[in-house]
Amino acid sequence: MDKILKSISFVFHPLIMPVLGVIFYFSKSPRFIPHEIIQAKLISLFILTIILPILLYFLLRTLGKVESIYMPTAQERILPLALNCIVVIVILQRILTPNQIIELYYFFLGILISSMTCLMLAVFKFKASIHMMGISGVFMFFIALSIHFSININGTLALMSVITGAIATSRLHANAHTYMELILGLFVGALPQLLLVNYWL
Known part of the structure; x- marks a missing residue:
């Protein structure tokens, strides 16, 4: 059970989550x-939202800006989150403009x-769960x-509910977050969406 709960976070x-939504x-x-x-959008988004952040993480780790992939402190999260915001802005300007696919544009604007x-x-030393932010936004x-x-899509929504609960349980099991940090991450991800x-429904 311990290994299963740990694997859920990975x-x-x-x-x-962004590519899953797309x-x-x-x-x-x-x-x-x-x-x-479709193929061009997916490849571009895969590179910008998955490959590039992984490369940036290894660069930040080499420079000593982050200690681990979990980024346990609020201070460690500031630079990676700032870089992520820049990446999403590039996506909104170059890949998912509002005059192309409006639903995906606002999905990424919410992200x-x-x-x-x-x-x-993070700047004010509050640590919201990024895992919960990601899954709740997609949900x-x-x-x-x-x-x-x-x-x-009731079956899909039911599965998403189970996955959301599993992620929350996994983060608690790993002592990565408190209940309040999980709830905060849930609202931070869901409310913008x-x-x-x-604007598009």
């Missing part, structure tokens, strides 16, 4: 989108707001898409 790492969107959207465009909020909290986006496209729904 399997459902916050880095994969894949889900393309799989459920009734709109016709050329396969070449930017969540990341900036988490950054500000809220899935709910909005189900309403927007009038599709029944919920508020931005008014």
Whole structure:
């Protein structure tokens, strides 16, 4: 059980959440989108949201700016979160502009707001759970898409509920966060997605 709980934090790492949301969107959207465009978007996002952050992490670790991938202190999170905000801004300006795929534009705008909020909290020495921020943001986006496209994804939403609970349990088991930090991360991830729904739903 110990190994399973620890592995959950890696399997459902916050880095994969943006791409997971995009894949889900393309799989459920009734709109016709050329396969070449989907492929180009996914490759670009995979590089910018997964590969680049991993490379930046190793660079920061080499420079002594972070000690581990868990970034246990609020101070360690400031620079990685700031770099993540810059990456998301580049995505919004170059890859997912509002005149192309509006749902994904606002999804990533919500991610930017969540990341900036988490950054500000870190500056003031508050540590919100980035794992919970990631899963709750994607969860809220899935709910909005189900309403927007009038599709029944109750099974997916039930699975997301289980995954959210599993991630929270995993973080508590690892003594990585307190209950308050998990709840804070949940709201930081979900609220921007919920508020931005008014602009595209």
